[in-house]
Every structure is written in C-alpha cells, then in structure tokens.
Amino acid sequence: MQGQTLFLGFGSIQQAVTDARLWEPLIRLADYQSTPRTRSESLTFLTHDLQLDTASAEALVLLLESGRFLIPAQSYDPRDRYSRHALFYELSGEDSARVQKRLADSHVLLLGCGGIGNLVATTLATAGVGTLTLVDDDQVELSNLTRQFLFTEADVGQPKCEVLAREVTRRNSHCRVRAFTTAVTDRTDLAALAVSDLLVVSADSPGLTRLVNTHAVASGQEWLNVCYVNDIAVWGPLVIPGVTGCWDCQPLTAHPPHDDPDLAALIKRVNSRYQAPSNGPVNMVASALAALDVLRRLGGFGVPASLNRRVGVWSHELTLDEQPAERDPLCPTCARATPTATDPRATEGAR
Ligand SMILES: [Zn+2]
Known part of the structure; x- marks a missing residue:
C-alpha cells in the first residue's frame, strides 16, 4: 500500500486499487491462494467465509486472474536453473515451459x-x-x-x-x-x-x-x-x-x-x-x-x-x-x- 492506494503486483503489470472496501477481501483472497486453489474453491471462500455476494466474488477473482497476478502452481521450482526466468515469462502471459523449450x-x-x-x-x-x-x-x-x-x-x-x-x-x-x-x-x-x-x-x-x-x-x-x-x-x-x-x-x-x-x-x-x-x-x-x-x-x-x-x-x-x-x-x-x-x-x- 502507498497512501490511499493498494497496489496489486509490481512493475508494468501493477494495478492500483483505490476502493478501500476491496482491500481486505483482495488480500485475504491472495493469502488463501498462496497455496494451490481451484477457481471454484476461491469463489466458495469469498461467498462462504467472507460472506461476499456472488457478483462481487466473481469480480475479485477476475481481477486477480486478468492482471496475471496469479501464477500457476509449481511455476517456481528453485531446483530448476531457469525458474526465476520462468516467472518472468509468465508475466507476459506465456507458458514458461513452452518458452524454455523454444529457447532450448x-x-x-x-x-x-x-x-x-x-x-x-x-x-x-x-x-x-x-x-x-x-x-x-x-x-x-x-x-x-x-x-x-x-x-x-x-x-x-x-x-x-x-x-x-x-x-x-x-x-x-x-x-x-x-x-x-x-x-x-x-x-x-x-x-x-x-x-x-x-x-x-x-x-x-x-x-x-x-x-x-x-x-x-x-x-x-x-x-x-x-x-x-x-x-x-x-x-x-x-x-x-x-x-x-x-x-x-x-x-x-x-x-x-x-x-x-x-x-x-x-x-x-x-x-x-x-x-x-x-x-x-x-x-x-x-x-x-x-x-x-x-x-x-x-x-x-x-x-x-x-x-x-x-x-x-x-x-x-x-x-x-x-x-x-x-x-x-x-x-x-x-x-x-x-x-x-x-x-x-x-x-x-x-x-
Ligand atoms: Zn528493405
């Protein structure tokens, strides 16, 4: 957060969220998704645990998905020498394994x-x-x-x-x-x-x-x-x-x-x-x-x-x-x- 703004992501994909009512559910959702979750699990978390209505829950999940703020589970594997580059490719919306294969x-x-x-x-x-x-x-x-x-x-x-x-x-x-x-x-x-x-x-x-x-x-x-x-x-x-x-x-x-x-x-x-x-x-x-x-x-x-x-x-x-x-x-x-x-x-x- 900076001033009265919550920022999702970093660098050129970062997005400012100025509606303070969204901050806590967004952060709780991000925390919930820090372990692999399906879309349906995330929606249930928002509507059941946080008591949001279905439309608001859909909007929050879409916000995280559309801005590439979420990465697929197992995208980062520290044992893989190219893993930090893989995260960089995911920023562009590309499948990192496919990019790496093309380079190889x-x-x-x-x-x-x-x-x-x-x-x-x-x-x-x-x-x-x-x-x-x-x-x-x-x-x-x-x-x-x-x-x-x-x-x-x-x-x-x-x-x-x-x-x-x-x-x-x-x-x-x-x-x-x-x-x-x-x-x-x-x-x-x-x-x-x-x-x-x-x-x-x-x-x-x-x-x-x-x-x-x-x-x-x-x-x-x-x-x-x-x-x-x-x-x-x-x-x-x-x-x-x-x-x-x-x-x-x-x-x-x-x-x-x-x-x-x-x-x-x-x-x-x-x-x-x-x-x-x-x-x-x-x-x-x-x-x-x-x-x-x-x-x-x-x-x-x-x-x-x-x-x-x-x-x-x-x-x-x-x-x-x-x-x-x-x-x-x-x-x-x-x-x-x-x-x-x-x-x-x-x-x-x-x-
Ligand atoms: Zn020419």
Missing part, C-alpha cells in the same frame, strides 16, 4: 565476440538457448578488458571466440557452443556460416551491416544489429525477411556524398584515422536490451522492442531515441524478395 531448440550465431558479443552470448547461454555459434577473427587485447568481461588478463593473445566459448560452456554446460576464428568480409564468407534461427551482428567492420543485410534478405536469415555509437547504446532493427523492414528500407546511417567523389574520399580518409571510444556500461546496456529482444523473439514471449525500428539509449541524457525502420515497398534490397521464413513464429507479433 534455438540456434543463435554471433558475429563479433567483443564487449557486446561477450554479454549477449553469456545472457543467451545462461537463459537456456540450446546452440551458439561464435565467430570472430580477433585475439584478446589488454585494452579489451574494460568491457569484454568474460576475458581475463591470462587470455590476452588468445582467440576471442575460443575463450568466449570456454567461458560460456562453464556457465551452462547444456549449451552447444561452437567457435570459428575467421574473418567475415564478403558474401562468400557469410554464405559459409551456419544457418541459424537468429544472426546477431556486433562486429564493427565498415560495411558489414549492409553486407549482412543483403545476404540475410536473400537467404531468409533473421538478423539483429547491436552496437554503440560512442555514448549511445543501440540495437535493431530486428530484421525478419519478408515480414519487417530491412536495414536498407529506411536511411539509418550516414554515408559520404555520392555526387562528390573528392569530398567522399576526404571523409573516408578522416574516418579511417578515427578510433571509436568504447565504454563498458554502454556495451552492457546495448547487450542487455538486445539479448532481451533475442529471447523474446526465440522464446515467443512479449514483443521485441526492435521490430521495425532502431533504438538508442542515450547514456548521458537517459533519453530514448528511435529511427523508424518500417518496410519500404520500393526498397532496393528487400522489395522483390519473397518471404522465405517458414517458421510460424516469423509472423507472430512482427507487424
């Missing part, structure tokens, strides 16, 4: 095993994603340790994806993790990668996002970009070929002028000398929100925040920025591509 059957390919790759891989593996493929051609450097938290000083000089695979496996031995120390620079490299349920790109090579998008749209591969723009944590759009907008549908990034080659060359030369700042907490924000979208998409609970948009959290101002990424029927990349996704989840909540 899922395969995510991570292109980039730096700060974002570290955290996304760990989040997905510990959440129960069944298969991870890690791709990166870099070695661990001392200057990575401010944000690539799965690496230690002893790992400096070792291939990033192999160290990450080792660390992820230590955290969930049920996750099948494969590591490939290889560069991805063209369509041939992309075509050689395994097909996955979702490709997450956190590598920052120039031109890689457009390359991946072209390949993904043509092959029906779902994909998600995650990055930082200096102090802004950025993720999206989650591209579902044939269903959502793709990377090229709307202008998402700046480009040198096409009609002034000299100026374009100058800009390219200046940019080539630029080393982007990277900050641990900004990496963490981008990774966390992107990983949640991956879990939503693969687990089938809630709606990914990055569908048809690219989202940025401004870490200094704490504001949310978004770029629309709706499908353009004239998009040069995806307009003529036909939907190739056969997974029924492809269209769920994607519009």
Whole structure:
C-alpha cells in the first residue's frame, strides 16, 4: 500500500486499487491462494467465509486472474536453473515451459565476440538457448578488458571466440557452443556460416551491416544489429525477411556524398584515422536490451522492442531515441524478395 492506494503486483503489470472496501477481501483472497486453489474453491471462500455476494466474488477473482497476478502452481521450482526466468515469462502471459523449450531448440550465431558479443552470448547461454555459434577473427587485447568481461588478463593473445566459448560452456554446460576464428568480409564468407534461427551482428567492420543485410534478405536469415555509437547504446532493427523492414528500407546511417567523389574520399580518409571510444556500461546496456529482444523473439514471449525500428539509449541524457525502420515497398534490397521464413513464429507479433 502507498497512501490511499493498494497496489496489486509490481512493475508494468501493477494495478492500483483505490476502493478501500476491496482491500481486505483482495488480500485475504491472495493469502488463501498462496497455496494451490481451484477457481471454484476461491469463489466458495469469498461467498462462504467472507460472506461476499456472488457478483462481487466473481469480480475479485477476475481481477486477480486478468492482471496475471496469479501464477500457476509449481511455476517456481528453485531446483530448476531457469525458474526465476520462468516467472518472468509468465508475466507476459506465456507458458514458461513452452518458452524454455523454444529457447532450448534455438540456434543463435554471433558475429563479433567483443564487449557486446561477450554479454549477449553469456545472457543467451545462461537463459537456456540450446546452440551458439561464435565467430570472430580477433585475439584478446589488454585494452579489451574494460568491457569484454568474460576475458581475463591470462587470455590476452588468445582467440576471442575460443575463450568466449570456454567461458560460456562453464556457465551452462547444456549449451552447444561452437567457435570459428575467421574473418567475415564478403558474401562468400557469410554464405559459409551456419544457418541459424537468429544472426546477431556486433562486429564493427565498415560495411558489414549492409553486407549482412543483403545476404540475410536473400537467404531468409533473421538478423539483429547491436552496437554503440560512442555514448549511445543501440540495437535493431530486428530484421525478419519478408515480414519487417530491412536495414536498407529506411536511411539509418550516414554515408559520404555520392555526387562528390573528392569530398567522399576526404571523409573516408578522416574516418579511417578515427578510433571509436568504447565504454563498458554502454556495451552492457546495448547487450542487455538486445539479448532481451533475442529471447523474446526465440522464446515467443512479449514483443521485441526492435521490430521495425532502431533504438538508442542515450547514456548521458537517459533519453530514448528511435529511427523508424518500417518496410519500404520500393526498397532496393528487400522489395522483390519473397518471404522465405517458414517458421510460424516469423509472423507472430512482427507487424
Ligand atoms: Zn528493405
């Protein structure tokens, strides 16, 4: 209770009850249901023990049921490693066992095993994603340790994806993790990668996002970009070929002028000398929100925040920025591509 208000639940599903006459019967009903009860038992409790009329009893039970304030008996089992996540899925009204099974059957390919790759891989593996493929051609450097938290000083000089695979496996031995120390620079490299349920790109090579998008749209591969723009944590759009907008549908990034080659060359030369700042907490924000979208998409609970948009959290101002990424029927990349996704989840909540 806060002031003259009783709150049912917490977080975004909480509901304020200001009618003081309902407070005691609601709390008594919640207490009665702290052990498994049928609906009919609850109604009898309200009408018989608390002497409420039938309509009021029905209304109170409905209030608790409709707001997802009640969870099925045995939803929480502390012996189950995923039990606290199960409660989270129930918040979205999804059957947690079904979500967990979908995650266990899922395969995510991570292109980039730096700060974002570290955290996304760990989040997905510990959440129960069944298969991870890690791709990166870099070695661990001392200057990575401010944000690539799965690496230690002893790992400096070792291939990033192999160290990450080792660390992820230590955290969930049920996750099948494969590591490939290889560069991805063209369509041939992309075509050689395994097909996955979702490709997450956190590598920052120039031109890689457009390359991946072209390949993904043509092959029906779902994909998600995650990055930082200096102090802004950025993720999206989650591209579902044939269903959502793709990377090229709307202008998402700046480009040198096409009609002034000299100026374009100058800009390219200046940019080539630029080393982007990277900050641990900004990496963490981008990774966390992107990983949640991956879990939503693969687990089938809630709606990914990055569908048809690219989202940025401004870490200094704490504001949310978004770029629309709706499908353009004239998009040069995806307009003529036909939907190739056969997974029924492809269209769920994607519009
Ligand atoms: Zn497009």
